[in-house]
Amino acid sequence: MKTAVVVFPGSNCDRDLAVALEEVTGTKPAMVWHGESELPAGLGLIALPGGFSYGDYLRSGAMAARSPVMRAVVEAANKGTPVLGVCNGFQVLTEAGLLPGALMRNAGLNFVCRDVALKVENAQSLFTSRYDAGETIRIPVAHHDGNYFADADTLDRIEGEGRVAFRYAESVNGSARQIAGVLNDAGNVLGMMPHPERKIEAAHGGGDGRRLFEGLLELVA
Amino acid sequence: MKLRIYVTLKPGVLDPQGKAIHKALDGLGFSGVNDVRAGKLIEMDVADGTDDAAIGDMCRKLIANTVIENFRIEKVAA
DSSP states (O other), X not given: OOEEEEEOTTBOSHHHHHHHHHHHHSSOOEEEETTOSOOOSSOSEEEEOOBOGGGGOSSTTHHHHTSHHHHHHHHHHHTTOOEEEETHHHXXXXXXXXXXXXXXXXXXXXXXXXXXXXXXXXXXXXXXXXXXXXXXXXXXXXXXXXXXXXXXXXXHHHHHTTOEEEEESSOSSOOGGGEEEEEOTTSOEEEESSOGGGOSBGGGTBOTTHXXXXXXXXXXX | OEEEEEEEEOTTSOOHHHHHHHHHXXXXXXXXXXXXXXXXXXXXXXXXXXXXXXXXXXXXXXXXXXXXXXXXEEEEOO
């Protein structure tokens, strides 16, 4: 499976994602700079990494969402290419309008950096087929702006449509209804605050993140 | 033409920053502060005659995230 990692100025988890993707797919991902207007053809996944793109100016992810490469990402997403946004990547996806809601400052105001327990809500998506519905997994978070917000109607709708992929199984950042990861309506775009690329082998303390990439590989390749 | 664009959180959206400011004011001994909400002020200088629709577009497309924020445009007299 061919993959690409988009690199914004201020991204800092792009190489972690690249290592995880190479490990699972056996192929080095293309690293695509934010100023590019085109993506490589035939991608099985476009990944938007964590970090502090554009120094979090204006709002987290706001500037990155308007960068040239994002026009190509939105176009690819609308054609069905799988897109994964992790942490800052999730913020970018909401700012770009590919996912509903917004990510606000953590309710406790602290930067939260630790392993958290997540409940898998939807185990039938492109990204979550290697998990069991209702299973509790452990994946690290590292963010300041992970407090998911959407109005009540939107929350009801995405819950009703099975678009909440993961929920925090503990108190983390004040997210509405403990939402940690959200799918778009077509199911090919996932945004999540936890970092699956940081849990891909035993040395990381487990492989709960690896299963996300493995499931995708199985369904896309 | 000079503009001041006030970006504020919508009512009902939790504002942890405002709450922290509120707590700090309480801590300094100021009494009677009922609530604090923090927002942003963006000052812009645009070509004379830039129409209101274009300015509104700038706000909706970038300056404010209308999922969580409202904006108010003020034209500053020269």
